[in-house]
Amino acid sequence: xxxxxxxxxxxxxxxxxxxxxxxxxxxxxxxxxxxxxxxxxxxxxxxxxxxxxxxxxxxxxxxxxxxxxxxxxxxxxxxxxxxxxxxxxxxxxxxxxxxxxxxxxxxxxxxxxxxxxxxxxxxxxxxxxxxxxxxxxxxxxxxxxxxxxxxxxxxxxxxxxxxxxxxxxxxxxxxxxxxxxxxxxxxxxxxxxxxxxxxxxxxxxxxxxxxxxxxxxxxxxxxxxxxxxxxxxxxxxxxxxxxxxxxxxxxx
Numbered sequence: 001x002x003x004x005x006x007x008x009x010x011x012x013x014x015x016x017x018x019x020x021x022x023x024x025x026x027x028x029x030x031x032x033x034x035x036x037x038x039x040x041x042x043x044x045x046x047x048x049x050x051x052x053x054x055x056x057x058x059x060x061x062x063x064x065x066x067x068x069x070x071x072x073x074x075x076x077x078x079x080x081x082x083x084x085x086x087x088x089x090x091x092x093x094x095x096x097x098x099x100x101x102x103x104x105x106x107x108x109x110x111x112x113x114x115x116x117x118x119x120x121x122x123x124x125x126x127x128x129x130x131x132x133x134x135x136x137x138x139x140x141x142x143x144x145x146x147x148x149x150x151x152x153x154x155x156x157x158x159x160x161x162x163x164x165x166x167x168x169x170x171x172x173x174x175x176x177x178x179x180x181x182x183x184x185x186x187x188x189x190x191x192x193x194x195x196x197x198x199x200x201x202x203x204x205x206x207x208x209x210x211x212x213x214x215x216x217x218x219x220x221x222x223x224x225x226x227x228x229x230x231x232x233x234x235x236x237x238x239x240x241x242x243x244x245x246x247x248x249x250x251x252x
Contacts, residue, residue, distance in 0.1 A: 001027040001062075001087045002146075002230065003079065005070065005127065006097030008032030010048045011196045013150065014096035016219025017226050018052065021094075022061035024227050029083025029090070030056075030065035036099065062087055070097055071118045076126035080134060089138040092230045093131045095124050095149035095168075100161045113160040120164035124149055125171050128186070132179050145184030146230045147175055150222070151241060152190060169241050176239030185238035187229055191222040192245025212247040221246075 002021055007014035007030040018028050030053065038044040049065055056063040066082035068075045084090060099119035101112060128147055135145050149172050155162025168188065175186035193207035194217040207216050225244045228234045 001029060001083070001090055002092040002094060003029045003031070003083050003090045003131075004094045004096060005031045005068075005079065006033075006095075007052060007065070008034060008037055008049055009042070009045045009196070010052060011042075011219075012096070013191060013194060013196060013219045013222050014094075015048075015052050017094055017096065017223040018056060019059065020220065020223035020227050021230065022056040022059040022063070024231070025060070026092070026230070027062040027087050028056050029063065029087055031068040031070070031079045031082070031097070032065065033069055033097065034067060035069075070123035070127075071099075071115060073122070073126065076123055076130050079127070080130050084134070089140060090131060090134065091140055091144045092146035093127060093148070094226060094230075095127060095147070097123070098150070098161070099164070100158070102158050103160060104157045105159055108159050113163075116160035116164040117167065120161070121167035121171065124168045128171060128175050128179075132175075132182060132184060135182055135184060142183035143232075143235055145179070145182055146234075147172065147179075147184060147186040148226050148229050149188050150191060151188040173239050173241070180238075185229070185235060187237060187239070188241045189222060189225055189229075190241065190243045190245055192217050192243070192248040194218060194222065207248070210249045211245075212249075215246065217244075217246055 004014050004018045022028050032049050053063050053065055064086035068079045099116045151169050152165045172186050172188045
């Protein structure tokens with residue numbers, strides 16, 4: 001069973017990953033946090049979680065979901081409790097949730113910086129730790145454990161987001177080594193520019209211009225790589241930050 005965080009909107013990358021995994025035979029547990037969507041430009045999508053769960057079930061997956069505040073240190077354990085109680089032990093964790101509010105070095109406030117770190121970095125660490133503890137406790141088969149977390153190199157004028165994603169990457173790379181004894185692989189995936197509702201026309205144009213393939217990414221592009229990493233074919237890949245971004249050129 002796979003736990004996918006941040007699946008509150010049908011247009012989101014998490015939803016695309018969840019659907020791809022359901023069609024590949026995975027049972028899928030979801031988490032989302034509506035208050036985050038409510039304060040973002042795209043707004044709350046109240047029917048999306050139920051609609052996504054229905055489509056996962058139609059694809060043949062056993063599925064369940066819960067609204068969980070991952071800025072709360074108790075949230076990661078609550079997420080595992082919610083899905084494990086319905087679907088059984090989690091063998092794969094896909095971290096897609098995020099806090100992302102644009103601000104720069106000079107105008108970022110401490111509250112925003114701390115919130116980004118809590119949601120994007122601390123919650124990732126706590127989710128990975130919870131996954132490993134429960135994986136060991138359930139005595140699951142070696143080589144079946146997986147961690148995949150979405151990252152980003154968008155940092156300039158998006159400072160707290162970029163800084164927290166940098167921390168996320170280090171957590172994921174550390175997990176590859178520290179959890180190797182449990183035979184849990186751990187990787188980060190950078191999907192590049194994917195329009196999930198946050199882009200305006202100027203951003204779309206610049207994104208296409210900066211991509212050799214001349215298009216923006218889609219949730220399905222990311223989902224294909226995640227599905228591979230979670231499959232037996234991807235079991236030899238660990239400790240990597242993978243750029244599945246169409247060759248997107250940006251300042252790093």
